[in-house]
Amino acid sequence: MSEGPETSGGTVTGKPKAGVLTWGLWGAALVGVAAVVYIIGSASTKPTPPAPSAAATSTTFASKLTTPAQPTPSPDYTFYDASGKAMKLADLKGKVVVMNIWATWCGPCVTEMPTLAKLQAAYAGKPVEVVTISIDSESSAAKARLFIAQHDPLKFYHDREMKLPFKLSPPAPGAPTTVIYGKDGMEVARVAGEADWSGPEARALVDKALGS
Template identity: 75%
Template sequence: MSEGPEAGGQTGKPKGGFLTWALWGAALVGVAAVVYIIAQASSNQPTQPPAKSPSAQVAGKTFAQKFTKPAAPIGSPDHTIYDEQGRAMKIADLKGKVVVMNIWATWCAPCKLEMPTLAKLQAAYKGQPVEVVAVSIDSIDDGAKAKLFIAQNDPLKFYHDREMKMPFVLTPVAPGAPTTVIYGKDGMEIGRVAGEADWSSPEVRAVIDEALAAS
């Protein structure tokens, strides 16, 4: 009879151990199921394409597709810039010329990329009333660096917006740099391009020639 309790004790231990392991196993299965569901949900999320910069959005378009004309007459902004001698001036001071005003900065890669084409445009109209005004919106500290860059793109001249406000005083406001606005001899806006462009292209020459021919 003494064997009964001992046998009972021995059979009780396996039952307890089995129940503990069963509970742990169920818990682990549950955790694994949750992890699997989360992983599946994450993998099924739609992949969003990276946001494109204004420059990337206009890449591949022709000049005609980028060039926009104002819905109503718009004059040049009443904002002071400075020429390479440090003299204060405004775009309106160039009335009587076709003005191609380009807003740029040394930290703007597309600006620097298109600058040689603006230099070619200016050279193509040597001796004619066409002025390419490349207005740097670099800080005063970076003004010397901007001036040096323009010097490498002869025959362009250096113009500096020391207050860095030109993009915001345009109507409508410029979405970023580069932005280029063409003004007729009467000082009124003909059209503009937001983003880089090939300013030495025949399409640009056609716009400038038409502006020159206008009275």
């Protein structure tokens, strides 16, 4: 008499068939392969972060300096002084203007601000105006105003709409960006990124603009 499967209470309790095990193993293998393919595909399609610009990684003043092939006028754009009066850079025509775009949330902006104050002090009594224009939001304007007050003789200016960087030609890549305008209101030089504005290279730029 041949052996049959063991029973318990009328229920067959024999070992699972080999075919069921085989299909289970194949299913697990396919899931594993699919997971590997997904990971490889995700890695290959994930965009590569852009490399930092030369201006962001450079440390020398000269490496951050550009001069326009064709000088362009200052943008016809409204910002506001400390009293809330609307003004434009063209209002300062006849002076050399060192226009700095900054914000309190911008670490390099905060770091370089004392050097801009020293630059303004060095040209006291001369037709040179350092115009530091904050692109802070309205809610942070009071903080920006207080910060500038700690860096005499600089004055507070505010870009309420935070659009000035895009009004430049070409647009500013970020903050800080500093543009020097000659007495005729035309751009003569631009520095992208943090710089030491109390040094001889910055003074040479301003002196050249004064003499032209």
